[in-house]
Amino acid sequence: xxxxxxxxxxxxxxxxxxxxxxxxxxxxxxxxxxxxxxxxxxxxxxxxxxxxxxxxxxxxxxxxxxxxxxxxxxxxxxxxxxxxxxxxxxxxxxxxxxxxxxxxxxxxxxxxxxxxxxxxxxxxxxxxxxxxxxxxxxxxxxxxxxxxxxxxxxxxxxxxxxxxxxxxxxxxxxxxxxxxxxxxxxxxxxxxxxxxxxxxxxxxxxxxxxxxxxxxxxxxxxxxxxxxxxxxxxxxxxxxxxxxxxxxxx
Numbered sequence: 001x002x003x004x005x006x007x008x009x010x011x012x013x014x015x016x017x018x019x020x021x022x023x024x025x026x027x028x029x030x031x032x033x034x035x036x037x038x039x040x041x042x043x044x045x046x047x048x049x050x051x052x053x054x055x056x057x058x059x060x061x062x063x064x065x066x067x068x069x070x071x072x073x074x075x076x077x078x079x080x081x082x083x084x085x086x087x088x089x090x091x092x093x094x095x096x097x098x099x100x101x102x103x104x105x106x107x108x109x110x111x112x113x114x115x116x117x118x119x120x121x122x123x124x125x126x127x128x129x130x131x132x133x134x135x136x137x138x139x140x141x142x143x144x145x146x147x148x149x150x151x152x153x154x155x156x157x158x159x160x161x162x163x164x165x166x167x168x169x170x171x172x173x174x175x176x177x178x179x180x181x182x183x184x185x186x187x188x189x190x191x192x193x194x195x196x197x198x199x200x201x202x203x204x205x206x207x208x209x210x211x212x213x214x215x216x217x218x219x220x221x222x223x224x225x226x227x228x229x230x231x232x233x234x235x236x237x238x239x240x241x242x243x244x245x246x247x248x249x250x
Contacts, residue, residue: 023167035164042160046153 025031044053065088072087086092127133146155170177 042157
């Protein structure tokens with residue numbers, strides 16, 4: 001069992017390497033053929049039925065294959081070749097079958113990822129965390145507005161073009177993009193840290209009450225001067241509330 005997982009992992013790594021080379025245009029002829037072929041199919045799907053597109057694509061591939069087979073057979077007969085070799089022998093001998101071990105591994109991998117997705121959807125739709133659910137709501141509203149402006153197939157074509165262009169553009173401008181991304185992440189972390197510090201300071205500061213607006217006078221000399229100025233029998237407010245004169249001490 002570990003040996004099978006190791007073989008499947010090696011095959012997966014080789015597949016990812018081939019995909020990386022394809023998206024980064026290591027072999028530009030192969031990447032151009034695959035890119036233009038799939039792009040033409042997607043553009044055709046935008047304007048025609050997908051059933052018609054699939055059938056016409058298969059008809060075109062079959063006609064090309066039959067034509068090349070007949071042309072190769074004619075050239076071999078013209079040159080009077082002794083052994084009539086099939087032009088597609090390498091493809092006919094290629095093993096396209098999926099082994100039982102590989103199928104089990106792929107099914108387990110799909111089930112594990114599907115379980116993670118279902119748990120995340122349960123958490124979002126049953127509001128385990130209200131902020132995450134609100135983010136999902138905003139994202140769905142944005143997708144709804146985007147769907148009113150663009151067709152789904154149009155977005156699929158744009159996404160396909162970006163898949164074949166953005167990785168190469170990133171490879172060309174890797175240093176500049178990495179520097180700008182580091183600055184953005186640093187600024188975002190500093191902003192979040194500053195917000196947390198401000199919230200902590202606001203939590204420490206006590207709210208100001210009316211009793212703290214004035215400081216009761218504790219200067220006896222000033223108090224005696226006020227008593228001599230007003231004298232006995234004064235009916236002003238300060239003399240009536242003499243125990244708490246609202247004057248700041250100097």
